[in-house]
Amino acid sequence: MKLSLTLIAILPALLAQQPPAPPQAPAPASASPPPAAAATADTSPAPAESWLTGSIDLGYRFSTGVGGSFDAYRSIVNLGEGPKLLGADFTLTDPKHRLFDQVRVRATTWGGEPYSTFHLDAGKARRYLFNADYRDVAYFNFLPSYADPLLGRGIVLNEQSFDTRRRAASFRLELLPGNWFVPYLAYDNDSGSGTGATAFVSDANEYPVPTNLRDSTHLYRGGVRFELRRFHVTLEQGGTTFKDDQSLFQNSGVQNPGNALTPVFGETLSLNNLLAAYGVRGTSIYSKGLMTASPASWIDLYGQFLYSQPDSNVHYQHAATGNLFAQDQLLFYTGEEYLLTAAAKLPHTTASFGAEIRPLHRLRIVESWMTDRMHSAGSSSSTLALSGLGVSEQTAALLASSLANNYNQQEIDAFFDATSKLTFRGGYRYVWGDANYAVLPAEGLVSSDQGKLRRHVALGSVSFRPNHKLWISGNIEGASSSGVYFRTSLYNYQQFRAQVRYEISSSLNVAADFSLLNNQNPTAGIKYDYLARQESFSLFWSPGGGKVWSVEGSYTRSDLRSDIGYLSPQDFQSQTSSYRDNSNTATALLNAKLPSRAPFALKMTAGGSLFVSSGSRPTRYYQPLASLWLPLGKHVNWFAEWRYYGYGETFYLYEGFRSHLVTTGLRFSR
Amino acid sequence: MRSDPGVRFLLLVAAAFLTAEAQQPASPYAGSEACQACHEDIYNAFAKGAHRGIENDEKHGWKGQACESCHGPGQKHVESAAAADIQNPAKMGAAQADKVCLSCHLHEPTRVGRLDSGHAKNQVACTACHKIHTTGPELTALRKASTINAQCTSCHQGVWAQFQKPFRHKLPEGAMSCVDCHNPHGNIRPAMMQTFAANEPGCFQCHGDKRGPFTFEHGPVRFEGCGTCHEPHGSSNPRMLVRHEVRLVCLECHASLPGAGPGGVIGVVPPSFHDLRSARFQNCTVCHQKIHGSYVDRNLLR
Numbered sequence: 001m002k003l004s005l006t007l008i009a010i011l012p013a014l015l016a017q018q019p020p021a022p023p024q025a026p027a028p029a030s031a032s033p034p035p036a037a038a039a040t041a042d043t044s045p046a047p048a049e050s051w052l053t054g055s056i057d058l059g060y061r062f063s064t065g066v067g068g069s070f071d072a073y074r075s076i077v078n079l080g081e082g083p084k085l086l087g088a089d090f091t092l093t094d095p096k097h098r099l100f101d102q103v104r105v106r107a108t109t110w111g112g113e114p115y116s117t118f119h120l121d122a123g124k125a126r127r128y129l130f131n132a133d134y135r136d137v138a139y140f141n142f143l144p145s146y147a148d149p150l151l152g153r154g155i156v157l158n159e160q161s162f163d164t165r166r167r168a169a170s171f172r173l174e175l176l177p178g179n180w181f182v183p184y185l186a187y188d189n190d191s192g193s194g195t196g197a198t199a200f201v202s203d204a205n206e207y208p209v210p211t212n213l214r215d216s217t218h219l220y221r222g223g224v225r226f227e228l229r230r231f232h233v234t235l236e237q238g239g240t241t242f243k244d245d246q247s248l249f250q251n252s253g254v255q256n257p258g259n260a261l262t263p264v265f266g267e268t269l270s271l272n273n274l275l276a277a278y279g280v281r282g283t284s285i286y287s288k289g290l291m292t293a294s295p296a297s298w299i300d301l302y303g304q305f306l307y308s309q310p311d312s313n314v315h316y317q318h319a320a321t322g323n324l325f326a327q328d329q330l331l332f333y334t335g336e337e338y339l340l341t342a343a344a345k346l347p348h349t350t351a352s353f354g355a356e357i358r359p360l361h362r363l364r365i366v367e368s369w370m371t372d373r374m375h376s377a378g379s380s381s382s383t384l385a386l387s388g389l390g391v392s393e394q395t396a397a398l399l400a401s402s403l404a405n406n407y408n409q410q411e412i413d414a415f416f417d418a419t420s421k422l423t424f425r426g427g428y429r430y431v432w433g434d435a436n437y438a439v440l441p442a443e444g445l446v447s448s449d450q451g452k453l454r455r456h457v458a459l460g461s462v463s464f465r466p467n468h469k470l471w472i473s474g475n476i477e478g479a480s481s482s483g484v485y486f487r488t489s490l491y492n493y494q495q496f497r498a499q500v501r502y503e504i505s506s507s508l509n510v511a512a513d514f515s516l517l518n519n520q521n522p523t524a525g526i527k528y529d530y531l532a533r534q535e536s537f538s539l540f541w542s543p544g545g546g547k548v549w550s551v552e553g554s555y556t557r558s559d560l561r562s563d564i565g566y567l568s569p570q571d572f573q574s575q576t577s578s579y580r581d582n583s584n585t586a587t588a589l590l591n592a593k594l595p596s597r598a599p600f601a602l603k604m605t606a607g608g609s610l611f612v613s614s615g616s617r618p619t620r621y622y623q624p625l626a627s628l629w630l631p632l633g634k635h636v637n638w639f640a641e642w643r644y645y646g647y648g649e650t651f652y653l654y655e656g657f658r659s660h661l662v663t664t665g666l667r668f669s670r
Numbered sequence: 671m672r673s674d675p676g677v678r679f680l681l682l683v684a685a686a687f688l689t690a691e692a693q694q695p696a697s698p699y700a701g702s703e704a705c706q707a708c709h710e711d712i713y714n715a716f717a718k719g720a721h722r723g724i725e726n727d728e729k730h731g732w733k734g735q736a737c738e739s740c741h742g743p744g745q746k747h748v749e750s751a752a753a754a755d756i757q758n759p760a761k762m763g764a765a766q767a768d769k770v771c772l773s774c775h776l777h778e779p780t781r782v783g784r785l786d787s788g789h790a791k792n793q794v795a796c797t798a799c800h801k802i803h804t805t806g807p808e809l810t811a812l813r814k815a816s817t818i819n820a821q822c823t824s825c826h827q828g829v830w831a832q833f834q835k836p837f838r839h840k841l842p843e844g845a846m847s848c849v850d851c852h853n854p855h856g857n858i859r860p861a862m863m864q865t866f867a868a869n870e871p872g873c874f875q876c877h878g879d880k881r882g883p884f885t886f887e888h889g890p891v892r893f894e895g896c897g898t899c900h901e902p903h904g905s906s907n908p909r910m911l912v913r914h915e916v917r918l919v920c921l922e923c924h925a926s927l928p929g930a931g932p933g934g935v936i937g938v939v940p941p942s943f944h945d946l947r948s949a950r951f952q953n954c955t956v957c958h959q960k961i962h963g964s965y966v967d968r969n970l971l972r
Contacts, residue, residue, distance in 0.1 A: 075908075076836045089814070106814060108844050115845035121813070125723065137845060137876075146908040147916070147953040159956045168876055178723060190878040201957050201971045206950075217878030219867060225779060232777035240867055244879055244965075259950045276972070280965055282883075286868035290782040304782050304858070306869035310883050314965040316972075340966055346883035350869040352858055354785040364765070368785040370858060372869070374892060378885035380966070399968060403887045413791060420763045423793050437889050437936060439968045449889070449936040463793035468761040475792055485893050487935050488922050499825065513827050525927040526935070536827035556831030566925035570945040577918045581906060585831035609834040609842075617914035619906040621836045647836055 050670055054090020054105075059083075059639070059665020068647075068657035071142040076621075077645045078114040078140055079661055085110040086665060100124050114138035129174040139164045139194075145652040149259045150208070157197060159208045159259075164194025182225040191216035200248055200274055200318075202336065204325040205258035207250070207271040215244040215280075223288070231293035240310070242282035248318070250274040256322070264325050267332065276318035284310035302368075303353040311345035314380075326386065334388025344378035344401075364415040366427075369408075376403040400440050407433040413459065421466050425475075427459035435485055452483035455490075469503040484521070487528060487564065491521035509540045527565050534558040546591065553588035553607075560615075580615030603629040608643075618650040637667040698743030705737040705744060708751075713737070715803045730774055740770050740802065759802075764795035771796040780855040787856025794825075799854065815847035822848040829903050838904030850875075851902065860895075871895055873902075884963030888970060889936050890923070891962055916953040917946060 063081045066073045085107065092103040103122040110116045116136045123129040142161040150157055172186040193214045199206040223236030250256055256271040263269075286308035293301045320336045354368030378401040385394045413427035431453060438448035461475035477495040484491050497515040504510060513536040521528035535557050542550035560581040568575050589607035608624035627641035641663045648656035702725060706713040716722060716736065725736040732739035740759055747756035759767040768790075775781065775796075784790050789798075799812070799821055812818045819841055823830035826848075833841050840846055848854075851872055852862045859865060864872030866881075873896050874881040880891070890898040899919050900910045913919045923937050944951045955961050957971055964970045 104813070108815075115840050115843055117815070117845055119813070135845065137840065141909070143908045147956050149949040149953070149956060152949050160953070160959065166876060178727075178729075180729075188875070190876055192879060198959055199956050201959075206957050213879075215879040217874075217881070227777055230777070232779065232781075234779045234782075236868075238867060242878060242881070259956070261950075278965065282881075284867060288868045290779050292777050292781050294776065300776065302782055302785050306858075306865075308868045308870060310867070310870075310881065312883055312885075312965065314885065316966045318972075342885040342965055344883040344885045344965075348869055350858055352785070356785075366785060370786070372858070376883050376887055376892070378883065378887075380885050399885075401886050401968070403889065403892060405893050415765070417763065417765055420766060423763065423765060425791060425793075427791075435889070435893055435936065437887070439886065443968070449934075451893075451934065451936040459791075461792055463764065465763060473792055485936050486890060486898070486923050487925060487938065488898070489894065489935075501825075511824070511827065513825070515828060525925075534828040534831075536831065538824075538827050554827050554830070556828050558828065558831065564922050564925075565927065566921045567927055568946055569921075569926060569943075570947065572926060575921075577913070577922050579913050579918070583831075583835075583906070585834045587830070587834060611831075611834045611836075613835075613906050617906045619836065621834070623834070 051093050051095065052090060052670060053093070054088070055667050055669035056088040056090065057086040057639070057665055057667045059086050059663050061661055061663040063662075064660040066657050066659045069655045070657070071144070072647060072655040073645070073657040073659060074140045075143055076647060076657075077659065078138055080112055080114075082112055084113065084663070084665075086663070097124060114140075123177070126176065126178050129172075129177045131170070131172045133168075133170040135166075135168045137166050137168075139166055139192075143655060145649075145655055153261075157208055159197055159199045159206075162194060162196040162213070164192050164196065164213055166190070166192045180227055182227065183223070184225070185222045186220075188219040188221075189216065190219075198248060199259070200250075200271065200276065200320070202271065202320060202324055204264055204327050205260040205269045205271075207256045207258040207274070209248050209250045209256065209271070209274055212247045212249075214246065215242070217242045221286075230295070232291065234288070234290040236288040238286050238288070240282070240284045240286075242280070242284075242310075242312070244278055244280035246278045248274060248276040265330075265332075267323060267325075269325055270322045271320060271324070272322040274318065274320045276320075277316070279315040280312055281314075282310060282312040284308055298358045300356045301353075302355070304351065306350040307348070309345060309347045312343065314340065314342040314344075316340040316342070321388075331386070331393075333386040333393075335386065337385045337387075338382065340380055340382035342378065342380035344376060346374060346376040348372075348374040362417040366413045366415070367411070369410045371409075372405070372407040374403075374405050377401070401438065403435075403437045405433065405435040407431075407453070411459075421464060423463045425459070425461040425463075429455075429457040429459060431455040431457065451485040453481075453485055454483045455479055455481040471501045472499070474498040487521070487526050488530075489521075490519050491523075491528065493517065493519040507541060507543045507545070511538045512536065525565075527563075529563045530561070532558070532560045547593065548595075549590065549592040551588070551590045553586070556583075556585045558583050558585075578616070581613055581617070582615050583611065583613035585612075586610045601631075605629075620646070620648045622646040632666075635668060635670050637669070638664075639667060640664040696745065698745045699735050699738050700744040700748045701734050702737050703734075704748050709737075712803045719802065719804070721802060739774075759795075760797055762795075764793040764798075767795040767797050771800075783853060783856030783858065783862070785856065786858055786862070787854075788862060789854060790856060798825075815841070816844045818847040818849055819844075822854075832901070832903035832905075835904035835906055837906070837908055837910045839902060839910075863895075880962040882963050882965075884960075884965055886964045886966075886968045886970065888961060888963050893936075916955055917951070920954045920958075 060083050061079065061081055086109060088105065088107040090105055094100055100122045101124050103120065106119045108117045115138065118134040120132040121130070140163050142158050144151055144156045144158055146158055147160040148156065148158050169189045172184065174182060174184040176182050196211045196213060197208055198211045200209050217240055219238060219240045221236055221238030223234060226233045250271060250273060252273045254272070258269060258271060260269060289305045291303045295301065317339045321334055323332065323334065324336060325332050350372045352368065352370040354366065357365045359365065380399045382397045383394060409429065409431050411427060411429040413425055416424045418424060433453040434451070436448065436450040442448070457477055457479040459477055462473065464472045475497055479490065479493050481491045495517050499511070499513050501511040502509070515534045517532045519528065519530040536554060538554035540552040560579065562579040564577050566575055566577055567573065587607070587609040589605060592604045594602045594604060604627070606626040611619070611621040613619050623643065623645055625641060625643045627639060630638045632638050643661045644658070646658040702713070721736065724730060724732050724739055726733060730739065738744050742757040744756055759770045812821055832838070841848070851864055853864050854862065856862055857865060858869070859871065864875065866872050866874040870881065896902065899912060901912055902910060905911060907914050911919055925938050927938055946952060958969065960967065960970045960972060964972065966972050
């Protein structure tokens with residue numbers, strides 16, 4: 001909002017200012033042939049150009065209100081009423097190249113909007129490049145159908161809801177761009193804050209309570225690039241700091257019955273007071289080395305080495321009172337205090353190396369190898385004290401955990417140019433790895449797990465481009481596995497994709513895309529059957545170069561079928577998890593410039609998107625829109641836009657919504 | 671007068687040099703000014719683009735011949751005005767077009783991921799995405815989120831259809847672009863995913879609270895990534911989940927059934943007391959809320 005006001009304030013000043021005098025002795029843009037100095041002008045703008053170009057859109061959005069579930073609307077759309085800075089995109093050019101050659105600024109949707117962005121690029125040739133990026137994204141999620149065990153009691157309370165904002169800022173400064181030696185520095189920040197509802201789990205019952213969420217990550221990095229004619233090396237060193245201060249609370253005076261409906265041994269459980277606090281602090285360092293080289297004209301080499309070691313230190317505590325129950329001891333108690341300190345670290349090494357070899361004019365062979373190894377180790381020390389009703393018990397626990405994954409991949413591809421328009425590729429990939437996970441001392445059924453990954457993949461593709469108007473491409477992968485990490489992992493799969501793009505005429509382009517993934521795991525006890533298929537068709541038609549009208553549209557049909565067996569945990573009966581998603585999606589946009597005798601013609605846009613699906617969660621989501629643009633002067637356009645959002649679900653009717661939004665405003669440009 | 675033999679030899683050598691110079695074929699390069707004479711719009715656009723520096727640059731040896739640095743020698747084309755007499759990377763096969771670009775851009779960090787790039791493997795040329803002669807604020811490399819998205823989805827139409835689903839990352843709104851998550855030049859991670867802090871999944875760039883390392887990890891997050899449970903492009907299911915009910919996302923792995931192969935599969939056995947007929951247990955994450963990994967509890971309860 002502050003930025004909106006600032007820009008509104010400076011806008012008249014910007015528009016009122018006269019552009020500075022053109023650079024001395026400029027060459028006329030149309031001079032033919034031009035003086036050599038003009039032809040080689042590096043960054044000097046043409047004399048007719050303004051020092052400021054671009055546009056800024058200011059407007060106001062009206063809403064008819066939301067019919068249906070406002071929470072679902074906020075979870076999906078979340079647009080509100082009020083004055084907005086809808087967009088800004090402008091370039092400042094300094095013809096004298098003092099501090100910068102150009103500064104480019106872009107901003108979208110400011111003024112209480114759910115997603116606001118700001119981006120700035122500034123640079124001076126061969127001196128520096130600077131980028132800044134900022135995003136502020138609202139994350140609201142409150143869908144009763146998602147996590148509401150209390151819905152049967154008529155209580156609408158999603159126990160996994162959030163009303164937070166995530167903010168990300170990124171700054172990067174690169175010095176001496178275009179030189180053989182390029183140092184750079186960067187800083188990134190990602191943070192989240194807000195409130196939500198979550199469950200406090202206390203052995204025999206879980207109690208929905210409010211939570212405060214607050215976390216932030218800072219990333220600092222710097223490096224150098226050496227770019228020479230025959231090789232390149234990038235070296236980067238970075239580090240992060242992280243903190244997470246989530247807290248859960250319930251004030252005294254409220255008796256929270258939790259999710260359990262049935263009394264335990266005749267007693268109703270409840271939570272009367274709670275304060276839980278996480279104090280997580282993390283740091284990490286990382287190193288990065290990248291390399292390319294061409295030791296001879298027939299070979300190029302590529303390699304990278306990446307290493308990171310994040311770690312975390314945790315202090316967690318909670319204090320709860322109420323009528324609580326410990327199941328393993330069949331013990332009622334009224335107070336619980338829990339203290340925990342923990343630490344974890346995750347050294348992670350990745351390396352890859354490869355070569356492209358060109359033994360013949362038409363043949364290229366690409367060989368690559370990659371390894372990715374992460375080994376996590378954690379430990380915790382905790383104390384649980386139970387009190388009340390004659391109980392005074394203290395339990396200490398020491399736990400150690402580990403997780404390791406060693407992933408490797410080797411691939412060879414051969415590319416053969418049968419003609420200059422037809423290329424074939426054939427290849428083979430072998431993937432292998434091992435993973436294990438353990439928490440000690442062992443408890444219950446879960447203590448340690450191990451998995452192995454072994455996969456052979458055959459690869460092939462063809463690309464045919466008989467002329468610049470037609471492009472046909474297809475690629476296929478087929479794999480056979482003898483070990484995977486998870487039941488739902490890719491096992492014996494076939495993947496296929498075909499694309500066609502054709503420029504029928506200078507005003508009409510069409511494209512089609514077909515993809516398929518079939519994954520089968522016939523192993524006894526798994527029997528996984530998965531098939532996903534998608535067909536798309538798109539069209540762009542702009543008769544006469546789109547001066548009067550143009551239309552673009554696309555249609556996609558996708559079908560997904562998944563079946564996998566499991567045993568229901570309460571009775572160990574065999575069950576099948578079946579998922580179906582058959583969806584139709586259409587998007588269209590018609591642009592038209594209405595005929596007018598006036599010097600300013602009205603422009604109209606209409607279209608939007610339509611999504612309809614059937615299957616496991618039948619859903620409809622409509623987003624039509626229409627907009628009008630009317631130039632009011634050389635530098636001012638009036639615009640108005642209507643959008644409709646309609647959402648509905650067959651199984652969860654109470655989550656449907658519909659809303660009309662009308663936005664109107666002015667675009668100032670120069 | 672009798673001339674000195676030495677003088678005659680020198681005169682002969684000088685004459686030979688002069689003759690040789692006169693017979694030297696004309697340069698096949700015409701120079702950028704000759705290009706401008708007919709292609710003024712393109713020339714002017716080029717002068718504002720990212721490649722404008724080539725015209726003055728000694729480094730790559732194309733000073734005054736920026737157009738011909740990509741289009742090859744142009745003198746013959748200048749003389750004949752025939753399109754066949756000059757090369758046009760936009761009309762070449764991908765490998766040939768890329769060769770033109772890589773003659774300067776091979777040794778840059780963006781090329782390191784080339785071996786893993788689906789684009790390179792499927793013959794998508796540099797010029798399919800980078801427009802060399804474009805004018806306006808969107809020059810050779812696209813920067814505006816909506817423009818990047820339009821570029822990518824012109825080929826990946828099915829992906830754009832997924833973004834029309836209700837639960838999605840905010841790309842249609844222009845708050846994000848495809849390159850926030852994917853590196854179109856290739857990367858070590860599957861699907862050319864971006865990385866964060868050297869080799870961690872790019873998801874952590876925005877979802878730092880899911881990064882850990884956790885005292886108690888959840889294996890799939892580390893081994894196969896967020897896509898195990900989430901459809902990042904968009905889904906009909908809340909939280910972009912791959913299934914319509916949370917319990918099914920969990921039970922498909924935690925199935926109480928033995929695993930496959932000599933090493934087995936990971937995480938097949940859940941606790942046995944959960945009665946899934948009760949609403950209490952139908953969404954596992956109500957209790958196992960730290961499903962991405964927990965700093966505190968081995969069962970991911972807090």
